Amino acid sequence: MGFTSVFILPVLVVLVAGMYYLYNEIxxxxxxxxxxxxxxxxxxxxxxxxxxxxxxxxxGGARLILCGKSWEKLEALYDxxxxxxxxxxxxxxKLVLLDLSDINGIPEVTREIxxxxxxxxxxxxxASMKVxxxxxxxxxxxxxxxxxxxxxGPITLTKGLLPSMTSRRTGHLVLVNSIQGKLAMPFRTAYxxxxxxxxxxxxxxxxxxxxxxISVSTISPTFIRSYHLQPEQANWEKNxxxxxxxxxxxxxxxxxxxxxxLRTVSRKKKEVLMANPVxxxxxxxxxxxxxxxxxxxxxxxxxxxxxxxxxx
Ligand SMILES: NC(=O)c1ccc[n+]([C@@H]2O[C@H](COP(=O)([O-])OP(=O)(O)OC[C@H]3O[C@@H](n4cnc5c(N)ncnc54)[C@H](OP(=O)(O)O)[C@@H]3O)[C@@H](O)[C@H]2O)c1
Numbered sequence: 001m002g003f004t005s006v007f008i009l010p011v012l013v014v015l016v017a018g019m020y021y022l023y024n025e026i027x028x029x030x031x032x033x034x035x036x037x038x039x040x041x042x043x044x045x046x047x048x049x050x051x052x053x054x055x056x057x058x059x060g061g062a063r064l065i066l067c068g069k070s071w072e073k074l075e076a077l078y079d080x081x082x083x084x085x086x087x088x089x090x091x092x093x094k095l096v097l098l099d100l101s102d103i104n105g106i107p108e109v110t111r112e113i114x115x116x117x118x119x120x121x122x123x124x125x126x127a128s129m130k131v132x133x134x135x136x137x138x139x140x141x142x143x144x145x146x147x148x149x150x151x152x153g154p155i156t157l158t159k160g161l162l163p164s165m166t167s168r169r170t171g172h173l174v175l176v177n178s179i180q181g182k183l184a185m186p187f188r189t190a191y192x193x194x195x196x197x198x199x200x201x202x203x204x205x206x207x208x209x210x211x212x213x214i215s216v217s218t219i220s221p222t223f224i225r226s227y228h229l230q231p232e233q234a235n236w237e238k239n240x241x242x243x244x245x246x247x248x249x250x251x252x253x254x255x256x257x258x259x260x261x262l263r264t265v266s267r268k269k270k271e272v273l274m275a276n277p278v279x280x281x282x283x284x285x286x287x288x289x290x291x292x293x294x295x296x297x298x299x300x301x302x303x304x305x306x307x308x309x310x311x312x
Contacts, residue, residue: 034266036061039117044127046073052258063091065116067098100127100153110160125154126176135189143190150194171214175202179222186301217264221274223251
């Protein structure tokens with residue numbers, strides 16, 4: 001390899017990385033301006049991802065309606081958002097108590113949400129309840145609670161807000177789902193079932209409401225890292241391989257998912273899968289070679305059982 005090519009390659013890499021960085025910054029800036037003045041509802045705004053979404057949309061100048069199960073947590077979030085924001089470009093968020101497992105209470109909450117600004121432009125359905133346990137240890141009561149929180153609750157709220165969106169001929173419904181809405185994993189029976197149900201509902205809805213100018217997006221991350229672990233700074237000279245390795249091997253940080261949700265809203269993306277190559281490949285294997293997929297998953301379960309037995 002000649003001297004010129006040895007010299008040109010790193011320059012090219014730095015140039016491409018620089019352009020990619022610039023492109024992302026421009027997209028981020030434009031995405032923020034798209035949500036300015038928009039009425040955005042975030043369910044479970046107090047969770048790891050919910051908080052980050054609230055921050056991103058708040059800074060973008062959206063008129064936020066933050067929903068959550070705990071009034072104390074909502075107030076803490078409200079204070080945190082107001083303490084860092086410039087009041088000349090942001091709106092003071094409205095707070096609404098919402099327990100998605102209380103299906104009978106959702107129509108009243110829907111009215112309260114609509115009374116805040118008279119309409120909703122974007123609904124981000126983020127709340128969900130997780131459970132990981134062998135099927136026989138989960139009571140039917142727990143199965144139903146998970147279906148209520150992850151499926152019946154979000155769809156009741158969506159249906160409640162739909163008429164106001166269809167009459168205005170505009171709106172955006174965003175479902176924060178999970179790869180488990182596409183790929184069923186052992187020990188996640190109720191959670192995966194509820195996420196599959198929600199995915200199917202929003203996929204059907206997308207086609208039905210398109211003619212009313214309403215967009216439907218689903219965002220499916222594999223694993224969202226703990227909120228407290230800050231993403232490493234992208235130091236391009238030192239960390240470019242580390243950066244790619246992190247993308248390949250670990251889950252995403254709530255900051256990255258929130259930025260992706262903002263981009264999804266601004267570009268009206270229909271479906272986003274935030275997954276590294278292994279779960280992506282698993283999705284294809286599940287579709288094209290189901291026998292192989294089931295065998296690998298069953299072998300994984302046997303391994304877990306053996307380890308558990310050895311521990312006892
Ligand atoms: N974390 C991951 O690895 C991951 C991966 C893929 C997809 N996702 C999806 O990303 C979204 C956000 O997840 P997250 O990890 O940020 O959440 P999280 O930190 O696990 O918190 C779950 C939240 O849901 C709330 N919640 C539970 N039951 C509720 C109900 N009945 N009504 C209203 N709120 C309720 C909880 O409130 P309390 O604390 O007050 O109970 C808590 O704030 C979810 O849709 C999840 O499925 C997460």
